[in-house]
Amino acid sequence: MKSGIITLAHGSGGAESAALMRDVFLPSFNNDVLGELGDSAVVCGAERLAISTDTFVVTPLVFPGGDIGKLAVCGTVNDVLMSGATPRYLTCGFTLEVGLSIELLDTICASLAKAAKEAGVAIIAGDTKVIEGRGEGGGLMISTTGVGTFGDGAGEVMPAGILPGDAIILSGNLGDHHAAILSARMGVKNDIKSDCALLTPIIRALDEAGVDIHAMRDVTRGGLATVLNELAIASKVSIILEEGDIPVSAEVKAFARLMGLDPLYMANEGKVALAVAHADASHALTAVRSTEIGRAAAIIGHAAPSSAAPSAQPPPPSPKSQTFASSADSPIPSSIHSTPPPLSLRTPLGGTIRLDVLYGEGLPRIC
Amino acid sequence: MKSGIITLAHGSGGAESAALMRDVFLPSFNNDVLGELGDSAVVCGAERLAISTDTFVVTPLVFPGGDIGKLAVCGTVNDVLMSGATPRYLTCGFTLEVGLSIELLDTICASLAKAAKEAGVAIIAGDTKVIEGRGEGGGLMISTTGVGTFGDGAGEVMPAGILPGDAIILSGNLGDHHAAILSARMGVKNDIKSDCALLTPIIRALDEAGVDIHAMRDVTRGGLATVLNELAIASKVSIILEEGDIPVSAEVKAFARLMGLDPLYMANEGKVALAVAHADASHALTAVRSTEIGRAAAIIGHAAPSSAAPSAQPPPPSPKSQTFASSADSPIPSSIHSTPPPLSLRTPLGGTIRLDVLYGEGLPRIC
Numbered sequence: 001m002k003s004g005i006i007t008l009a010h011g012s013g014g015a016e017s018a019a020l021m022r023d024v025f026l027p028s029f030n031n032d033v034l035g036e037l038g039d040s041a042v043v044c045g046a047e048r049l050a051i052s053t054d055t056f057v058v059t060p061l062v063f064p065g066g067d068i069g070k071l072a073v074c075g076t077v078n079d080v081l082m083s084g085a086t087p088r089y090l091t092c093g094f095t096l097e098v099g100l101s102i103e104l105l106d107t108i109c110a111s112l113a114k115a116a117k118e119a120g121v122a123i124i125a126g127d128t129k130v131i132e133g134r135g136e137g138g139g140l141m142i143s144t145t146g147v148g149t150f151g152d153g154a155g156e157v158m159p160a161g162i163l164p165g166d167a168i169i170l171s172g173n174l175g176d177h178h179a180a181i182l183s184a185r186m187g188v189k190n191d192i193k194s195d196c197a198l199l200t201p202i203i204r205a206l207d208e209a210g211v212d213i214h215a216m217r218d219v220t221r222g223g224l225a226t227v228l229n230e231l232a233i234a235s236k237v238s239i240i241l242e243e244g245d246i247p248v249s250a251e252v253k254a255f256a257r258l259m260g261l262d263p264l265y266m267a268n269e270g271k272v273a274l275a276v277a278h279a280d281a282s283h284a285l286t287a288v289r290s291t292e293i294g295r296a297a298a299i300i301g302h303a304a305p306s307s308a309a310p311s312a313q314p315p316p317p318s319p320k321s322q323t324f325a326s327s328a329d330s331p332i333p334s335s336i337h338s339t340p341p342p343l344s345l346r347t348p349l350g351g352t353i354r355l356d357v358l359y360g361e362g363l364p365r366i367c
Numbered sequence: 368m369k370s371g372i373i374t375l376a377h378g379s380g381g382a383e384s385a386a387l388m389r390d391v392f393l394p395s396f397n398n399d400v401l402g403e404l405g406d407s408a409v410v411c412g413a414e415r416l417a418i419s420t421d422t423f424v425v426t427p428l429v430f431p432g433g434d435i436g437k438l439a440v441c442g443t444v445n446d447v448l449m450s451g452a453t454p455r456y457l458t459c460g461f462t463l464e465v466g467l468s469i470e471l472l473d474t475i476c477a478s479l480a481k482a483a484k485e486a487g488v489a490i491i492a493g494d495t496k497v498i499e500g501r502g503e504g505g506g507l508m509i510s511t512t513g514v515g516t517f518g519d520g521a522g523e524v525m526p527a528g529i530l531p532g533d534a535i536i537l538s539g540n541l542g543d544h545h546a547a548i549l550s551a552r553m554g555v556k557n558d559i560k561s562d563c564a565l566l567t568p569i570i571r572a573l574d575e576a577g578v579d580i581h582a583m584r585d586v587t588r589g590g591l592a593t594v595l596n597e598l599a600i601a602s603k604v605s606i607i608l609e610e611g612d613i614p615v616s617a618e619v620k621a622f623a624r625l626m627g628l629d630p631l632y633m634a635n636e637g638k639v640a641l642a643v644a645h646a647d648a649s650h651a652l653t654a655v656r657s658t659e660i661g662r663a664a665a666i667i668g669h670a671a672p673s674s675a676a677p678s679a680q681p682p683p684p685s686p687k688s689q690t691f692a693s694s695a696d697s698p699i700p701s702s703i704h705s706t707p708p709p710l711s712l713r714t715p716l717g718g719t720i721r722l723d724v725l726y727g728e729g730l731p732r733i734c
């Protein structure tokens with residue numbers, strides 16, 4: 001893919017984003033740290049550091065449940081948290097469109113500062129550029145880089161840490177951010193709010209409960225199905241989800257049905273999926289549920305070996321064509337079709353559906 | 368300034384940028400590290416780190432002497448170098464406009480990677496967002512954050528380190544980047560190339576020569592006059608430049624005259640201004656001139672006390688109204704007018720002109 005042009009799908013966090021990473025960015029910049037493709041890079045100096053970067057282009061700038069300032073902090077801090085590090089510092093680069101209201105900029109900065117304070121990160125560097133407006137102008141984009149440190153004895157949590165038998169926990173309802181942004185853009189009135197939140201309380205509760213987290217990732221662009229595909233492939237396991245156990249609010253479920261959206265591929269901004277040993281599962285669930293943002297948490301599935309003895313395996317599930325994902329043109333090598341897929345979903349009626357990564361663009365400028 | 372709208376001048380790196388920083392960003396995010404307003408933030412963990420962030424929005428994406436990829440590395444690495452640290456890591460956030468040619472993106476990534484290799488920094492984290500195109504579309508913006516470390520005994524170079532009597536050295540000709548970008552946009556054919564370059568060889572040469580650098584800053588947006596105003600104010604000295612000693616190429620001089628531009632306020636992307644003790648000046652100059660990019664370096668002025676005995680002071684120079692700078696509505700307190708200004712220029716005929724920071728926008732999207 002060294003020719004062609006950029007389409008919105010390249011920014012989706014799904015299959016085309018992965019192709020861009022694989023064909024353009026990784027070959028250009030390759031090194032061991034970047035190649036790990038974690039949510040944060042972990043580098044070694046006199047002490048290890050976790051570093052993550054993100055650019056936020058969400059529209060509208062202010063939405064039910066948050067704004068681009070809060071989102072910029074939550075998104076980057078959450079990525080640093082996912083490595084097991086303690087977020088310490090944040091840099092902010094602002095790209096302002098001509099015509100932006102300075103009062104609005106100030107409101108967004110106040111929101112950003114409030115979230116940074118809650119996250120315990122200091123904003124230590126910044127940059128401002130102004131560009132001509134597009135359309136009606138007045139837009140704003142924010143690039144943030146987060147730096148975290150590992151305390152004495154704190155271990156790095158790797159995407160490849162899931163073991164067969166692990167329980168998969170999701171910290172709450174799927175699809176709230178996606179549905180809130182889409183509702184705001186369409187002018188639809190409902191009570192759906194973005195779940196935009198720091199995952200700090202959940203990570204802290206798990207830490208205090210002494211839970212050993214095998215792997216975790218915040219569930220953002222690309223949705224749960226994309227994130228769990230990535231973790232399953234990195235960990236060389238097969239994850240099986242129980243459809244009936246996946247939490248989605250009644251409002252978002254109704255909205256998604258109306259819009260033809262699948263909550264498994266909708267974006268979230270304050271959710272984490274994590275793998276823990278089966279024996280730790282109920283203890284970990286109690287810890288997550290003890291937090292304000294984790295009250296709807298659930299055990300949604302488990303990990304199985306990706307290539308057990310053929311006789312012990314069910315036949316490969318037939319691919320399902322769905323709203324965003326089509327496994328017909330899957331980039332996954334065909335050899336994998338003879339073993340369990342990285343991710344599958346058991347429906348309440350007992351069927352099993354293969355879940356692929358997101359194809360195409362879920363919703364442009366959602367974060 | 369909590370009301371009003373954003374204008375291009377807010378992105379100039381001059382007076383309005385400073386006002387935005389003072390009125391909006393600093394009050395929102397204030398902490399000791401950010402408040403130092405250095406080119407890099409220096410933070411302490413088990414080891415000290417220098418962290419700097421920048422967003423690059425230059426158009427055209429490829430220009431004589433460089434492209435946005437090379438520029439993104441040089442700009443951020445140079446900022447980390449200015450703190451006295453050794454640049455180690457770089458993060459890259461790409462914001463791509465729909466319609467961007469992937470071949471062009473790949474070329475720019477290759478250029479970025481080449482510059483990163485030369486700078487000795489590893490690209491360890493990244494992010495990609497895609498947005499709708501503006502105008503003809505196909506644009507690209509890059510946000511980079513650089514992380515540097517301080518070796519054993521390496522000291523942090525502070526903006527406030529200039530002492531009265533220090534010599535001011537400029538590493539080469541002014542205005543090349545500004546003139547090259549403007550020429551490219553206007554379709555003017557000439558031989559002017561951007562000076563876009565890593566300052567690493569100059570810093571290394573000074574280090575090997577054992578020069579004690581009192582303060583330094585790379586001379587980018589806002590130009591030499593803005594940068595030296597900032598350093599003089601931070602160091603509480605008055606800097607006097609000798610107009611006849613400031614290097615500008617004959618081509619840029621002619622171009623600037625034609626366009627009504629003042630090279631003292633034009634942007635550069637591979638120049639550093641530094642202060643060293645008078646006794647070190649010729650030694651330091653030799654070191655800078657020993658590098659490929661520093662061959663046109665010159666001692667361009669010196670620092671004097673900012674408030675000596677009144678009788679020893681010349682009368683305050685009358686403000687000069689010039690292309691970009693107007694001291695009529697200067698934000699500097701009027702009390703300073705009874706002491707030497709932070710920056711002034713002695714002309715070959717013997718006159719002395721006060722040089723203010725840049726007002727308004729020099730050239731939008733120059734970096």
